[in-house]
Amino acid sequence: xxxxxxxxxxxxxxxxxxxxxxxxxxxxxxxxxxxxxxxxxxxxxxxxxxxxxxxxxxxxxxxxxxxxxxxxxxxxxxxxxxxxxxxxxxxxxxxxxxxxxxxxxxxxxxxxxxxxxxxxxxxxxxxxxxxxxxxxxxxxxxxxxxxxxxxxxxxxxxxxxxxxxxxxxxxxxxxxxxxxxxxxxxxxxxxxxxxxxxxxxxxxxxxxxxxxxxxxxxxxxxxxxxxxxxxxxxxxxxxxxxxxxxxxxxxxxxxxxxxxxxxxxxxxxxxxxxxxxxxxxxxxxxxxxxxxxxxxxxxxxxxxxxxxxxxxxxxxxxxxxxxxxxxxxxxxxxxxxxxxxxxxxxxxxxxxxxxxxxxxxxxxxxxxxxxxxxxxxxxxxxxxxxxxxxxxxxxxxxxxxxxxxxxxxxxxxxxxxxxxxxxxxxxxxxxxxxxxxxxxxxxxxxxxxxxxxxxxxxxxxxxxxxxxxxxxxxxxxxxxxxxxxxxxxxxxxxxxxxxxxxxxxxxxxxxxxxxxxxxxxxxxxxxxxxxxxxxxxxxxxxxxxxxxxxxxxxxxxxxxxxxxx
DNA sequence: GCCGTTTTCGGCCCGACTGTTTTCAGTCG
Numbered sequence: 001x002x003x004x005x006x007x008x009x010x011x012x013x014x015x016x017x018x019x020x021x022x023x024x025x026x027x028x029x030x031x032x033x034x035x036x037x038x039x040x041x042x043x044x045x046x047x048x049x050x051x052x053x054x055x056x057x058x059x060x061x062x063x064x065x066x067x068x069x070x071x072x073x074x075x076x077x078x079x080x081x082x083x084x085x086x087x088x089x090x091x092x093x094x095x096x097x098x099x100x101x102x103x104x105x106x107x108x109x110x111x112x113x114x115x116x117x118x119x120x121x122x123x124x125x126x127x128x129x130x131x132x133x134x135x136x137x138x139x140x141x142x143x144x145x146x147x148x149x150x151x152x153x154x155x156x157x158x159x160x161x162x163x164x165x166x167x168x169x170x171x172x173x174x175x176x177x178x179x180x181x182x183x184x185x186x187x188x189x190x191x192x193x194x195x196x197x198x199x200x201x202x203x204x205x206x207x208x209x210x211x212x213x214x215x216x217x218x219x220x221x222x223x224x225x226x227x228x229x230x231x232x233x234x235x236x237x238x239x240x241x242x243x244x245x246x247x248x249x250x251x252x253x254x255x256x257x258x259x260x261x262x263x264x265x266x267x268x269x270x271x272x273x274x275x276x277x278x279x280x281x282x283x284x285x286x287x288x289x290x291x292x293x294x295x296x297x298x299x300x301x302x303x304x305x306x307x308x309x310x311x312x313x314x315x316x317x318x319x320x321x322x323x324x325x326x327x328x329x330x331x332x333x334x335x336x337x338x339x340x341x342x343x344x345x346x347x348x349x350x351x352x353x354x355x356x357x358x359x360x361x362x363x364x365x366x367x368x369x370x371x372x373x374x375x376x377x378x379x380x381x382x383x384x385x386x387x388x389x390x391x392x393x394x395x396x397x398x399x400x401x402x403x404x405x406x407x408x409x410x411x412x413x414x415x416x417x418x419x420x421x422x423x424x425x426x427x428x429x430x431x432x433x434x435x436x437x438x439x440x441x442x443x444x445x446x447x448x449x450x451x452x453x454x455x456x457x458x459x460x461x462x463x464x465x466x467x468x469x470x471x472x473x474x475x476x477x478x479x480x481x482x483x484x485x486x487x488x489x490x491x492x493x494x495x496x497x498x499x500x501x502x503x504x505x506x507x508x509x510x511x512x513x514x515x516x517x518x519x520x521x522x523x524x525x526x527x528x529x530x531x532x533x534x535x536x537x538x539x540x541x542x543x544x545x546x547x548x549x550x551x552x553x554x555x556x557x558x559x560x561x562x563x564x565x
Numbered sequence: 566g567c568c569g570t571t572t573t574c575g576g577c578c579c580g581a582c583t584g585t586t587t588t589c590a591g592t593c594g
Contacts, residue, residue, distance in 0.1 A: 026578095027566075027567090027576085027577055028567090031567055034567085035566085035567085058567095059567065059568095061566060061568080062566090062567090063566055063567085098592090098593090099593090100592085101592050102592095103590080103592090134585075135584095135585090136585060138585085139583090345578090374594075375581090375594095376578045376579050376580080377594095378578075432594065433581080433582095434581095434582090435594095
């Protein structure tokens with residue numbers, strides 16, 4: 001995606017948030033939010049669109065097109081600067097704390113001088129909030145819970161990936177070889193800092209690489225010939241290591257980690273009287289291998305281990321036995337089974353989403369817009385049926401599945417009766433409300449949804465959102481058994497802010513006999529490419545293609561979706 | 566601020582939940 005889109009979207013989002021904080025027209029604010037989502041999800045680079053083309057983006061009219069143009073020319077938006085000047089710095093940050101909205105954030109700033117999340121944490125600890133109008137013990141408790149979710153100092157996998165990709169693009173011309181390593185390569189769900197490795201193409205190559213690298217810096221933390229650390233404008237730390245070409249494999253192995261994995265692998269080297277470091281595998285002082293990761297692992301008697309598995313949770317032993325499973329790959333996916341359109345909260349039309357899916361060479365593709373019980377989506381039975389007709393009439397080489405994303409009510413029931421549900425090709429069912437039910441009630445709720453003969457996939461099972469919402473509490477053992485027993489798949493939601501089911505639960509679910517669907521939950525054309533993060537998460541859960549229903553041929557998928565009916 | 570089988574105005578993302586309110590404001594999905 002073009003970074004202009006993301007940058008412009010961020011400014012529009014900020015403008016919307018500041019409008020809300022100042023108590024401006026909520027419809028106006030909402031429109032800026034919608035425009036921000038549209039711009040972020042717009043498949044073309046808006047960097048060179050003229051005013052008329054900009055206004056063809058949904059939710060962008062004359063005024064917002066003007067603001068985007070102003071940003072492109074001046075690098076900023078005057079109206080936004082004015083709002084920034086009017087609102088105490090920090091208040092916007094405070095509204096990021098779940099349970100704390102614009103009014104309360106302003107009040108805290110005005111009456112207690114709270115300007116940062118850290119201030120807030122201290123004030124809560126000191127019990128200062130209880131003396132305020134409208135705050136009580138429960139509000140304090142709620143904010144305390146919110147504080148635990150917010151700002152972990154880590155960034156979303158997608159943000160780290162975009163940073164790494166743009167840096168690598170400028171290193172490629174001046175280096176012989178470069179790649180990202182670390183937790184990003186392991187596809188951890190969030191990333192603390194980005195590690196980049198490069199080898200020099202020429203004698204003075206190291207300096208040219210470092211120069212190219214530091215051009216991305218908002219701040220240079222440290223810089224030497226072998227290691228440079230910067231912080232980007234977004235506050236993300238990126239470390240560059242320049243290594244000798246012949247040490248590439250050993251260095252990649254070392255800097256990919258995880259630390260626990262490396263400790264386990266080095267222990268194996270030691271047992272064989274060898275020493276493994278970022279420079280290579282050595283016997284005494286003699287270098288044995290270092291050029292490729294495969295060589296390093298092989299010399300230790302191990303299969304090469306996919307980075308996503310390198311967490312020392314059994315992969316080292318599996319590699320020694322030669323039993324590394326053939327992990328599911330992005331190209332194994334034959335279709336996306338959870339996507340939205342502008343009929344509900346997506347920002348692209350049915351036609352545009354389907355066309356984009358076609359470009360990904362899918363064999364099948366499911367349209368699963370929201371169901372009526374999520375009232376704000378304004379779905380109706382009539383709209384759903386009208387969409388079904390449009391889906392059936394679309395001319396595409398893919399097989400289109402008309403589905404829906406149902407809402408699992410607190411009692412486990414879903415939207416619509418059985419006879420209407422029977423008309424869908426596929427039903428995803430997700431929790432969208434009452435997140436704080438106790439574990440027993442939540443478990444019953446999920447199990448009842450699984451037992452519904454029309455519910456095929458439980459969407460984003462834990463409903464967590466990084467930095468925004470904690471996971472629900474559920475008895476995983478019972479949930480997994482219910483899924484396996486009823487033929488209900490669990491989703492591995494690929495949205496970078498979800499990555500849900502998380503990898504640490506995937507293996508247990510698979511061992512219980514559960515099948516999975518790796519879906520993007522796309523709300524825009526661009527979101528379709530988030531699939532890679534879902535695949536990374538599935539790989540971290542050791543899933544093979546056989547475990548994932550949307551790698552299966554259509555006939556087998558359809559048989560699964562019939563759920564024994 | 567955007568948009569139109571409502572077309573230059575008037576509606577739009579509504580309704581539930583929660584806490585501390587004694588009649589409803591704030592927050593959320």
